[in-house]
Amino acid sequence: MMKKTVFWIGLVAMASVAGVANAHEGGRDFDGGHGGHGGHVVYDDHFHHDHYYPARGYVVAGVPHGALAVGFGRDRYWFSGGVWYRPYGPNFRVVVPPFGVVIPLLPSAYVTLSIGGMPYYYANGIYYTLAQPGPGYVVVQAPPGADNAQAVSAVVPSAAPPAVVASPAKPEPVIYPRNGQSAAQLEADRQGCNRWATTQPSAMGDASVFSRAVEACMDARGYTLR
Template sequence: MSRTKLIVMTTTTIALLALSAVASNAWADRNQIDRRGATPTQRDGGRIFDNRYNHNRYYPARGQVVPSVPRASRSVRYRGTPYYFNEGSWYRPTGPRFTVVAPPFGLVVPFLPSFYTTIWVGGMPYYYADNVYYRWLPQERGYVVSNPPDDNQVSTSLPSGDDQLFVYPKNGQNAEQQSTDRYECHTWAADQTRYDPSQPYGGTSPQQASDQRAAYFRAMTACLEGRGYSVR
């Protein structure tokens, strides 16, 4: 065999092996994404329609790079890195720009997005938006970004009653004051009723949970209204 033919065959073999490796890596990446669990979303240009749990909201697609964050964004730091939060979407600085990202597990934010969906896991409420799950963490006075629960344990129907309070700051209280008032009213209501919604079944038995939940939210409503909020 001539030297020229040998070089051509060797080059061709290397190229085929490289293509095979690329295809194998792409297949592995796709399988990794599949193993994480497909999110029931629909892509619309640069936006994602999130219909998990009938959430039915549009969000910017993860990985999208934008020149600036929305004007109403709030900044939250986690392990020295700033993250910007706006109506359920999260952004992280990438040089002079910002990338749409998933927030890290363990990050605590003092507020929920305006639109979220409540799901139940073992009697405990989780709050869902844009493929992110939040749980109320009283000791942190905020909501912690949590690992996704097992779908087999998730219920979208409330055990009984409704746990959502729609609170409007009639006196123009800022976000920091709202967070403080919510926390202090939560602490007072939980102490008065012995019901804590951040615990499975409120820290009571399933048989007592319904009545004590109702008492807790009556106490929360009274406390917040006394501080200048409209509560529904």
């Protein structure tokens, strides 16, 4: 009886080890996609922000529904809830955005800081300030004195861990110039339409409204989006 007991304990231990190995295959932690406190989730308490985010480098099958596509040079990023994503093969990887990239609206949870008499906005390790010329917000380096800054106000709608299972990203529309516009002109028009879209009602709080405004603007400038 003792030998049989030892035998079954050994089998259970081997199965447990195999399960842990499978869960960490590829260097990623999995918890069934429920957004728990595994290695893929970090807690940002800087400036009492007190919010959970997916860890940098974590890979997901798709970005969250309603994520905003943001162009920066030849690169394309997706932004949702203070988290930045970049294509990674057929999937998306959580990344640090480049300095200088502009977004039309701040994340839903952020901390307002006053540094050197200037307003800054902080979320998920990233600092934003008003874009010049505006509208919009630009990603910047941590300004001097940021470590000792005091929060003016905080917007934290929820401190619950984010879900890491996301819906597939909506494909970025292909832009066809109808009037023979050059690639440089296309990019200038696209950026101009992005700026104009931020001035439309509800666009700063609804990514779908922002996208429709951009498409309407590009159509008026002689482009077909499909």
